[in-house]
Amino acid sequence: MSEFKALLVSEEQGQFVPRVVTRQVDELPAGEVLIRVRWSSLNYKDAMSASGNKGITRNFPHTPGIDAAGVVEASSVAELAVGDEVIVTGYDLGMNTPGGFGQYIRVPAAWVLKRPAGLTLRDSMVLGTAGLTAALCIDKLERAGLTPGSGPVLVTGATGGVGSIAVAMLAQLGHEVVAVTGKADQTEFLQRLGAARVLDRAELQVGTAKVMLPEQWAGAVDTVGGDILFNVVKSLRYDASVACCGLTAGGQFQASVFPFILRNVNLLGVDSVEQPLVVKASMWDRLSLQWKTDLTQLEQEVTLDQLPEFIKTILAGGMVGRAVVNLG
Known part of the structure; x- marks a missing residue:
């Protein structure tokens, strides 16, 4: 598949406008791992990026999304094979690298964790x-x-x-x-x-x-x-x-x-963005095992098309709980 859907934020006459567009996989930056994103989540930092905060994202057009969970489609490293279910959180994802609000991302292998055994891909993004x-x-x-x-x-x-x-x-x-x-x-x-x-x-x-x-x-x-x-x-x-x-x-x-x-x-x-991958892996193991928590009461599922309205809500302080994004 060469085409995919993504939320793209563009600067137009001084305003930052998010739209769902069709992009090409070849437009993604170079990286060792290509991931088909199944789920993401909406965070306050994503909303700041989508509203043009240059402290988060320097260049536009841009696809936010600091969280992504999906399946490896291509890999140049032995540790990650095609078909592996994986998660990516933080580092530069969704900041200055196209993020999880697109159906594909391409990232360095050092950002990628295999899905913890005790969580589904969706579960991992309710947490994010x-x-x-x-x-x-x-x-x-x-x-x-x-x-x-x-x-x-x-x-x-x-x-x-x-x-x-x-x-x-x-x-x-x-x-x-x-x-x-x-x-x-x-x-x-x-x-x-x-x-x-x-x-x-x-x-x-x-x-x-x-x-x-x-x-x-x-x-x-x-x-x-x-x-x-x-x-x-x-x-x-x-x-x-x-x-x-x-x-x-x-x-x-x-x-x-x-x-x-x-x-x-x-x-x-406490910073969760630049933590070494081994530290993130340790925390995800705890989240999937001894700290596993039923979060169904605080989650709501949204689509790419619904994201612009939810971004407005979180910026206005009206968001409650977690919005988990279904990328289909």
């Missing part, structure tokens, strides 16, 4: 980068000492992709999860995922000017950044940690050293 990021956050918190008996664990941005998966995974692992959201109508959704309590985002925005806040959280997964993140830091219990992986509320915050030197707390940065 969001699930991998949530797993990396939980892994870092565990290595910093968090256990189910430690006390309540806070999750900010809890209705988003990373947040909703983190809520479900932490609850399944036996933690008392406190979910934070600005969407009051999603309280029941978060409780179904396993949240013991749901807080309004406004509660986490109180006390920004204070140096310290009362100790509350035994750990936290923060997906939003900004002053909310440092309010979480200021309210961690002694020796507790927060894993930071997002910035939808801002990339800067008012900070002081007091929580760190008086309460011995840790601010743990």
Whole structure:
């Protein structure tokens, strides 16, 4: 097959316009592995790329999609054979390399993982980068000492992709999860995922000017950044940690050293894009086995044709859970 469908974002009179178009496989960049993409997922970074954010994607026209799961159609490396089911997340996929919103991608072999045995290709994209990021956050918190008996664990941005998966995974692992959201109508959704309590985002925005806040959280997964993140830091219990992986509320915050030197707390940065493939493989093994979580409540399936509307929704802050993309 030489032709395939893809979502192509073009710059037209200063506007970035996504359209489903027909492309040629020969137009893809050079790479060791050609993959027929069956499933992808929609992430906030994809929406930023589709809206022309030059910090994500430098050149247009461009096909976003930082996640892809499919079948190897051609390979020049012995480790990957035609017919292998594989997944690709992060690295430059969907940023400056045509991504998973196309029915074919061609990428370096060093980006490609064989599908974990405990997951279908579709399952892997319900998780996608969001699930991998949530797993990396939980892994870092565990290595910093968090256990189910430690006390309540806070999750900010809890209705988003990373947040909703983190809520479900932490609850399944036996933690008392406190979910934070600005969407009051999603309280029941978060409780179904396993949240013991749901807080309004406004509660986490109180006390920004204070140096310290009362100790509350035994750990936290923060997906939003900004002053909310440092309010979480200021309210961690002694020796507790927060894993930071997002910035939808801002990339800067008012900070002081007091929580760190008086309460011995840790601010743990988490990146899922450039992690070595061996680290990603380890996390995917956990996601497919001991951390396997039923995520049917938070997923919705969309097509390429529906993606432009969903991109608008996620940019407007209206997305709940995960959109898994069926590429047919």
